Amino acid sequence: MQFFTCSVFLLVVVSTVNGRPDFSDLPPGPYCAKLYPDCCSGRQDECNTPILDGVCYCDDFCDRYREEDCCPDFWSYCKGIEPNVTLPPPEETRRCFFQGKYYNHGQTLKNNCNICKCMGMGRVAEVLCEQNRCLQEPEIIDEINSNRFTSGWRARNYSEFWGRTLKEGVELRLGTLNPSRSVYRMHSVRRIYDPESLPREFDARSRWPREISDVNDQGWCGASWAVSTARVASDRFAVMSKGTDSVLLSAQHLLSCNNRGQQACSGGYLDRAWLYMRKFGLVDEDCYPWKGTNEQCKLRKRTDLKTAGCRPPTNPLRTELYKVGPAYRLGNETDIMYEILTSGPVQATMKVYQDFFSYESGIYEHTPSTESYQFGYHSVRIIGWGEDTSTYRHRGSPTKYWLVANSWSHQWGEDGFFRIQRGTNECDIESFVVAVWAKTV
Ligand SMILES: *[C@@H]1O[C@H](CO)[C@@H](O)[C@H](O)[C@H]1NC(C)=O
Ligand SMILES: *[C@@H]1O[C@H](CO)[C@@H](O)[C@H](O)[C@H]1NC(C)=O
Ligand SMILES: *[C@@H]1O[C@H](CO)[C@@H](O)[C@H](O)[C@H]1NC(C)=O
Numbered sequence: 001m002q003f004f005t006c007s008v009f010l011l012v013v014v015s016t017v018n019g020r021p022d023f024s025d026l027p028p029g030p031y032c033a034k035l036y037p038d039c040c041s042g043r044q045d046e047c048n049t050p051i052l053d054g055v056c057y058c059d060d061f062c063d064r065y066r067e068e069d070c071c072p073d074f075w076s077y078c079k080g081i082e083p084n085v086t087l088p089p090p091e092e093t094r095r096c097f098f099q100g101k102y103y104n105h106g107q108t109l110k111n112n113c114n115i116c117k118c119m120g121m122g123r124v125a126e127v128l129c130e131q132n133r134c135l136q137e138p139e140i141i142d143e144i145n146s147n148r149f150t151s152g153w154r155a156r157n158y159s160e161f162w163g164r165t166l167k168e169g170v171e172l173r174l175g176t177l178n179p180s181r182s183v184y185r186m187h188s189v190r191r192i193y194d195p196e197s198l199p200r201e202f203d204a205r206s207r208w209p210r211e212i213s214d215v216n217d218q219g220w221c222g223a224s225w226a227v228s229t230a231r232v233a234s235d236r237f238a239v240m241s242k243g244t245d246s247v248l249l250s251a252q253h254l255l256s257c258n259n260r261g262q263q264a265c266s267g268g269y270l271d272r273a274w275l276y277m278r279k280f281g282l283v284d285e286d287c288y289p290w291k292g293t294n295e296q297c298k299l300r301k302r303t304d305l306k307t308a309g310c311r312p313p314t315n316p317l318r319t320e321l322y323k324v325g326p327a328y329r330l331g332n333e334t335d336i337m338y339e340i341l342t343s344g345p346v347q348a349t350m351k352v353y354q355d356f357f358s359y360e361s362g363i364y365e366h367t368p369s370t371e372s373y374q375f376g377y378h379s380v381r382i383i384g385w386g387e388d389t390s391t392y393r394h395r396g397s398p399t400k401y402w403l404v405a406n407s408w409s410h411q412w413g414e415d416g417f418f419r420i421q422r423g424t425n426e427c428d429i430e431s432f433v434v435a436v437w438a439k440t441v
Contacts, residue, residue, distance in 0.1 A: 051072075060078075176224050208344065253299065255294070324439060385403055
């Protein structure tokens with residue numbers, strides 16, 4: 001009987017999806033579309049075509065009892081019905097949906113400081129990311145800003161810091177090595193004064209409008225040890241000479257030439273920086289401008305301004321480099337205030353945690369919930385202090401603060417400055433305060 005001779009020769013196991021055969025494993029065809037422009041009506045056993053090791057049919061009969069011997073394109077081509085089969089998408093068309101965008105398989109993307117890749121097995125593809133802690137994280141910024149009535153300061157997203165890891169920030173935006181070891185080697189001084197006589201507010205820029213140096217940017221070089229030393233010394237030369245030795249000293253000179261026991265853009269000790277300045281002195285910024293990179297020292301150790309090739313200084317009496325006396329430590333809040341009031345800005349070292357990088361304005365206080373094992377020490381320049389009567393948070397008394405110059409450009413914080421709680425040793429800022437005497441001529 002013909003019926004039997006022309007029955008199923010398909011040796012492939014065809015599974016069905018939604019009642020329709022699943023031909024996803026078969027060669028794609030075309031079958032009927034190629035041989036039978038009109039397909040075949042009724043039963044026409046010769047209306048077939050080879051497929052794999054057998055034949056498949058393009059007549060209506062194939063669909064009657066045993067749908068599995070119809071050609072794969074029978075429904076779509078002869079009947080105009082798209083088979084409802086879901087093919088697993090080929091690898092290259094598998095895509096990931098991540099933060100509102102599609103990514104192709106294998107594509108990489110950057111999510112803040114982390115590299116991510118769209119990867120997948122089987123039907124699903126997903127984005128897998130590195131797990132670094134980022135220098136700025138939106139959650140931390142939001143958290144600080146949402147409790148600003150209790151915390152007293154605001155945070156923001158800095159494009160300069162976005163996309164960097166916390167590790168990079170700690171290594172390349174700070175840069176002061178073990179301040180306890182460094183600062184406790186210095187002697188502290190005793191000054192006789194009446195703490196009650198200290199003003200409630202003081203800003204060195206108002207007291208010495210032309211003498212106080214501007215905020216600068218250390219860049220991605222962990223050398224706050226050199227930058228803050230040069231700036232504090234500059235201010236003190238100008239203040240102590242009453243303007244005759246007005247100079248901006250070169251931090252690059254320190255960075256490049258004070259290399260014994262120091263680590264250039266990977267950090268330095270303050271006692272070594274001050275000792276270098278005491279023994280050899282520094283040239284001015286114009287003579288040795290800031291580059292913020294580790295470079296070989298271009299000056300001989302024992303030199304004067306002339307042999308160093310610097311332009312003549314404003315003070316005609318000066319021939320040798322700018323040197324200082326021994327650096328000294330200041331023990332407590334009022335000692336620090338008295339020192340700034342009488343002799344100009346001082347150098348302080350503080351512990352910097354992740355939240356500090358996002359400081360925008362207000363009186364900084366570390367947010368304990370953002371605590372992490374990653375922190376570093378950073379040296380800054382305290383130029384004054386004040387009291388904020390708008391925030392009566394501490395049992396009804398105004399919030400006392402230090403006014404501090406940072407070295408992350410004017411774009412950061414309050415025009416490059418920040419205020420931080422005073423009298424509470426916030427982030428250890430009162431533990432390692434140093435000043436120096438400028439050798440004016
Ligand atoms: C395919 O099957 C699914 C689930 O049975 C159904 O929701 C969908 O409408 C079907 N699509 C077509 C084109 O028949
Ligand atoms: C932060 O700033 C960067 C660069 O300007 C931007 O790409 C990023 O989306 C910002 N992040 C947030 C959370 O606003
Ligand atoms: C700070 O130290 C000085 C001595 O250097 C001392 O006279 C003064 O009482 C101290 N002030 C406080 C608030 O401890």
